[in-house]
Amino acid sequence: MNNQDRLDRDTGLKVVLQELEENPYRKFRIAFALMSIIPFLVFFYLLVSRLFTMEILASDIGVILSIAIFISVCGFFVGYSIIKNILRKIILYAVQAKHSDQLKSTFVATVSHELKNPLSAIKTNLFNIMAGLVGSVNEEQKKILQLCDNIIERMKHLVNDLLDLHKIEAGMVDVKRKLCNLLEVLEKQIKEFEAMLNKKRIKFIKDILDQDLSIWADEDKIMLVINNLLSNAIKYTPEEGLVTLKIYPADEYIKLEFLDTAQSIPSDKLEKIFDKFERLDITKEGTGLGLAITKDIVEMHKGRIWVESQSDRGNKFVVVLPRDLRETKR
Amino acid sequence: MEEKKPKKILIIEDEQELISSLTTLFKSQGYLTLAAYDGLYGISLAHEEKVDLVILDLGLPAGGGLYVLENLKQSVKTNSIPVLILTARQEKELEEKAYQMGVEAYLYKPFDPKELLDKIKEILK
Numbered sequence: 002m003n004n005q006d007r008l009d010r011d012t013g014l015k016v017v018l019q020e021l022e023e024n025p026y027r028k029f030r031i032a033f034a035l036m037s038i039i040p041f042l043v044f045f046y047l048l049v050s051r052l053f054t055m056e057i058l059a060s061d062i063g064v065i066l067s068i069a070i071f072i073s074v075c076g077f078f079v080g081y082s083i084i085k086n087i088l089r090k091i092i093l094y095a096v097q098a099k100h101s102d103q104l105k106s107t108f109v110a111t112v113s114h115e116l117k118n119p120l121s122a123i124k125t126n127l128f129n130i131m132a133g134l135v136g137s138v139n140e141e142q143k144k145i146l147q148l149c150d151n152i153i154e155r156m157k158h159l160v161n162d163l164l165d166l167h168k169i170e171a172g173m174v175d176v177k178r179k180l181c182n183l184l185e186v187l188e189k190q191i192k193e194f195e196a197m198l199n200k201k202r203i204k205f206i207k208d209i210l211d212q213d214l215s216i217w218a219d220e221d222k223i224m225l226v227i228n229n230l231l232s233n234a235i236k237y238t239p240e241e242g243l244v245t246l247k248i249y250p251a252d253e254y255i256k257l258e259f260l261d262t263a264q265s266i267p268s269d270k271l272e273k274i275f276d277k278f279e280r281l282d283i284t285k286e287g288t289g290l291g292l293a294i295t296k297d298i299v300e301m302h303k304g305r306i307w308v309e310s311q312s313d314r315g316n317k318f319v320v321v322l323p324r325d326l327r328e329t330k331r
Numbered sequence: 332m333e334e335k336k337p338k339k340i341l342i343i344e345d346e347q348e349l350i351s352s353l354t355t356l357f358k359s360q361g362y363l364t365l366a367a368y369d370g371l372y373g374i375s376l377a378h379e380e381k382v383d384l385v386i387l388d389l390g391l392p393a394g395g396g397l398y399v400l401e402n403l404k405q406s407v408k409t410n411s412i413p414v415l416i417l418t419a420r421q422e423k424e425l426e427e428k429a430y431q432m433g434v435e436a437y438l439y440k441p442f443d444p445k446e447l448l449d450k451i452k453e454i455l456k
Contacts, residue, residue, distance in 0.1 A: 114390050117419035118346040120441035125352035128444035134359040157441050161421065221423070 029084050037077040040069035105171040109164060116160050124153050162290035166277065169297045176219045176301050183214040183255060187246070190227045194235055201240045208247040216255055217325045222298045229291040230259045230318050237263035259318040265310040274308055338383040338455050339363040343373030343399060344417070345391055353386070356444055370394025374402050377409045383455060389418040389425070404433050413454045417442060
């Protein structure tokens, strides 16, 4: 460890001790002194009761008392030194964790700035060329430029997904729970996919009973979960296929099922499908991060998500969300 | 018949390539553009020049975007200039704060240039 590292560590240690607003070393010293006091109390009792004589000291009790006092003194110093070292390690760990959190925040800010800004410039320049603002463009050139624009869009999604996932995994995202109506959230999302459903002539069945679908959740994040699962179901379902959404509300939880008629996910991939960059079909658009983000959000809500593959064709993604978790701190 | 005066847009942005592409885009729509690469220069330009709209980035050197926004909104000379935020920071709290401080629109980078033009047209209507 070089001098600068040592200096940073010691400064960090001081900062953490200041934040604790009390010195844990001092508290431990007092606790150990109290724990070691018993043999001294016995000795003191013998003295005040005038029971203490030189004979006692020479007897078995005297020897035992002397050993006890010796052990208590040694115990104080050895025990305190052990606890002090453990405590120092815990505090140092906290210092490192704090430092690492700062690094993570810097990473997010840097990625946002260093990737999104050049992407904006490329996208605007492409738009300028395609719109003929800097000279005429023929149809063939337009097609190529459009292709470049599609790639930029994909990069944009990848950067956003990476940032979202990083923020969730670094604990930088809070669940802001409020009472929301899941039905309204679902309706909003379904509307967004109408064009995509029509384009692929996919039949969409919404199996929702007229029941209470209120839930304490972070509406924006739950919207993202529904968006990701619906988008995947539609993306992987072939033309003229079927996508079904079923909802089973219970007292304590709400269960959502997203059924598609896409190719069945092989059984050995059912668990892996929620891993980062795991994609079944790389020809389909996507970053391979959507399901990882979805799983993280469901788990942030103390819910569960899994996928069941139908034997012939189709898959069923199941999400179970507790209705009320206001008391649970993440 | 009196000729309509072109609207003047001030771009406060530290990415030079983006400024150059935005300038081409805005010129094509008949807007005049001014550019500042940092916050403090942006504030002084907003005070000196009569601008109709400020396009403001939040991650700026020499006075971050929020500082610039606060300064523009507090000064009598500049508080009526509409501000459109163009930022890479996709944070809801930040967006809400910017709206509370009086911005007209808030777009995330990388933005859709057509959407940006539509917003500008709407603001300058």
